[in-house]
Amino acid sequence: MSDFFTLSVLVATAASGIRLATPYLLASLGETVGQRSGVLNLGVDGVMLLSAFFSYWVVLKTGNLWLAVLVGVAVGLVMGLLYGFITVVLNATQGISGIGIYIFGLGLSDLLFRRQVGTPKPVRRLPDVDIPVLSDIPHLGPALFQRNLLTYLAFLLIPTTMFLLGRTTFGLNIRSVGENPSAADSLGVSVRRTRFAAILIANSMAGLAGAALVLQLGIFQPNLTQGMGFIAVALVYFGAWRPIGVMCGALLYGLVNATVLQWKALGIIPVNGSDLAAMAPAVLTILALVVLARRVSAPAALTRPFSRH
């Protein structure tokens, strides 16, 4: 245990925690926007898997990381169009539709991977970029300011999301259709258009999260996410539908995961004990839900399809 509490190991753990938090953060921030508009998307995991596969495949074929990121976002956008059509245009039940998207993404990414790639081959990873001056701060610098660009982007998107929701007309519309769509409708705000746009944002960020995941790992395999997308959805509840809260949740997750990995590497926990430790994040989520369930209130119209009557 004392091996763990050395400065260098702690810094390395923090650094890897922040890296591991990145996909969670991206997906959860997007999902926050979606849920604030009243739309729950349980398909995040499926979207992440699909975008992760396509990003991986692009890097494998072209070696171009930024093209891969772009493709990841585009895949998310396409899945958003599908999900928006199902839930906003057709008014289908959101919970099960999302599960459909998940199963579809799981199957298709698996299928395409086995057909187009076969065995996992490592690809280029996202390089870390040092921020001048700040990265030279002892200990803190390497942990916080020697990360990849998508990590920086994820953290930049926190204030962006806050600003979007709090200070723009679009954000005001999103919040109103998520709380009382009839009121918004009676004032001429298009509930469908607003929700559709929020879904597109949510899904393209899920796509970005998939790209970030695979480009940080440098490898793809079927069911790469292992339920990360579902945790990302839970983190929105965890963060009480606020970007800052969501960030805290994502960081907590990243750090817990990183600590477990570090302990395993240091032999602090036995090999099969790591399976038990791997239960921690999900158990933690359930406990958090129990504690928070009665204290925070979800957007009032969350999961409710809107129709005039």
Place this chain on the structure above:
Amino acid sequence: MNGITKAFPGVVANDSIDFDVRYGEVHTLLGENGAGKSTLVKILFGLYQSDEGSIRLRNDPMEITAPAEAISARIGMIHQHFMLVPTLTVAENVALGTASTRRPFTDLDLVSERVADISRQHGLAVDPSVEVRRLAVGERQRVEIVKALYRDVELLVLDEPTAVLTPGEVDDLFVILRRMADSGHGLIFISHKLREVMSLSDRITVLRNGRVVQTITPAETSTEELAQMMVGRSVNLAPDKPKREPGGVRLEVQGLTVQGDREEISVRQVDLLVRSGEILGVAGVSGNGQRELAEAIAGLRSVEAGGVVRLDGIDVTDRDVRARRDQGLGYISEERMKDGAIAEFTVGENLLLVEHGSKKFTRRGMLAFGAINKHCEKLVEDFGVKTPSVETPTSSLSGGNIQKVILARELSAKPKVLLACQPTRGVDIGATEYIHNLLIEQRDLGTATLLISEDLDEVLGLADRIAVMYEGRIVGIVPVEEARRNQIGLMMAGVPEQEARNSP
């Protein structure tokens, strides 16, 4: 609006209605629930499309297919259920749907300034920076009016705006509305409260069954005549009710204090006694704790320490709904489609909601459909429920018939205590009379009935004693033979019994 027709599956809500309103007048749409008032104004506001007919605004033909188009034609609407987003501030609610001067960003500071201006100009005190969920009902309504004024509406529809207000708040509202009309706005006022209609309107259009009965001015008519037009025949507002001596105490409520949905105290130290063979009516303006009181007695809402509910002498304060029902409680809830009946269930299933597990209806752990169907068919016949069969989904029945199903279920259990909340709300006149007679019949059988109603006429007609509730308290209890309408009205506004009695 000319020749407006709108049909829903099974009903023609509007049948070639002609209606016009002039700028500078208050034109009232008067009618019973289901007469077609709301449908008509929803067509005007673009929430529904009419099947036939046309709308002209200042003589120009208009197609209004969405609220946005109504708003840009400077038509506003204040809905019966407020269209406010509780988690947003007043300014955000006002700004919603309007163009910002700083697109794509909001300009809430400018909005707040204008809201303050409008408030001052029209005597509407509202603070633009407060979240709407912190506001009282009357204040929320002012926000709705500010919203309309902010959009420079010329034509404003008010859908039953007084339903949730105390008499005092109603007077304030009427002053504001009158001022708006005088400054050139056209107002469409929807109501079924005759006295209010007479005092506020310049013209009145009476609707019945989706058709216009007549358009008339208050000077040309009287409340009695309007009532007759509204229901289509002379109405016996007071059912025949022979005097009867009450028996022993069946329901006893002592020191009952109950929290509301927002953890505010809704019922304060209420004491009530209801005897066998009497109807105790609870009168009051909506939202003064009646719902919470009923739910606490039914066992659906927990009570604060110290309060006691006794059914037939037995303390049931800590018992659940089941135990209270076993002790002889029948419950007709306020919102029939929320907790009275299940829309998707068949008529038979709804009749069985309480007693499905009893020995009569089960055999070897399975439901005994032979006995069940016989029971249900008998109830349908006894209570005159108009339904094709007991297998019919309840949702396809009219409100009155659903209410009869609920009464059949509750009364067939022969309750000692009946808790009847708004038993005739949204029910047509025929069914209302039937239900009133049932309640009196039940009284004569010895049931102790607690009747909670916002319809003062109903309470005056049915109750033996009237308890008036205001802000969670019982202001006073008056025997019906001593009760005068305006005295009860004053008490509903919080004036203590003695003072109210002395008023002219």
Place this chain on the structure above:
Amino acid sequence: MLKSLIGALVPLLAAVVALAFGATMLLALGASPVEGFSAMFDGAFGSGSRIAATAVKATPLILVGAGITIAFRANVINIGGESQIIAGALLSTVVALSFPDLPTILLVPAVLLAGLVGGGILGAIPGALKAYASVNEILSTIMLNLVMVQFMNYLLRGPLIDPYEMEAGTRIPQTQRLSDNAMLPNLVDGTRLHLGVPVAILAAVGAYLLLWRTPTGFRLRAVGHSADAARASGMNVKRNITLALALSGSLAGIAGAILVFGSEGQRMVTDGSAAGFTGSAGFNGIVAALFGGLHPIWTIPSAMLFGALLTGATQLQRVLQVPAALAVALNGIIVIFVVSSTPVRGWIQRSLSEAGLFNRHNDTKTENPRHSRSEPGGLSDMPDPSEESGNV
């Protein structure tokens, strides 16, 4: 008449759409759709033993699906089939390891019961969390899936690992070969058809009887349609919510026991993922239940169809080298299609009834136009559980 016709059309259309999508995928992957589909059909129904294999594949789907319908009728969504299958399998495995010498006539019922209990517990937990702590059951069941996979890995790599694997150092996460007495008896020689198949069918029929023929089922459905009305008429809503998920989980738990004791390897084995043991039956059961209109009886043929899809996909992989994951993608498409067709069907019915095609009695009028499309047994009769899940 017309209504039931439209009702039957939905699964048919969904099947057509899935076929069309499958054909497109096959084309895109460079295989002939005709060859592909015939390979799948051959794989699923080509011989007696293949039909038996399909039925065996369908068995967990029938059980999970029937459980899903119970939960759905009570207005709770059970996405936790995977965790409940695993719990049932683990508990029944422990029972078989503890009492290997009991005679078959006792041990087989014992392992099935253990499966039921294990799955029931994993259902009751999210049920109680929803009922008593307002925790959204969709999230909690999903989280429990993630928890149970790791717990299974822990047990199969640790306390329950085959001692031989330890000695040999290969460390494949699997139990030792379980007692012959615990194995589900084979029903037809030369095929894989075992006792689990009739057990599952009986369970589905039992679910139907429970829901529509008993007071308990009456309460579950009442709570599902309107918790408020159920409470006001004296039902214990919280207990019924917990019960619904517990029942749902216990059926999935039986599926877990059947997966172990109907397996060729006579042991519980994983590859470290949930699907490695369950074959994703916890999710595919949802698909089967939806496709069967959330009716326990219709879930049986529906599950057979998906069983066929799974065995067919294996054949597809063997013959045409098209990855079997195609079946998973198709499942997703089917869910999406069935779910989105429900509101569409509502529109069709409403516009037909407005046109006067459905005879409505003249003396009744509509209380609430939104509720006027209910039709017992159909999807539109189903409550929409997610509408209630605004709580955390």
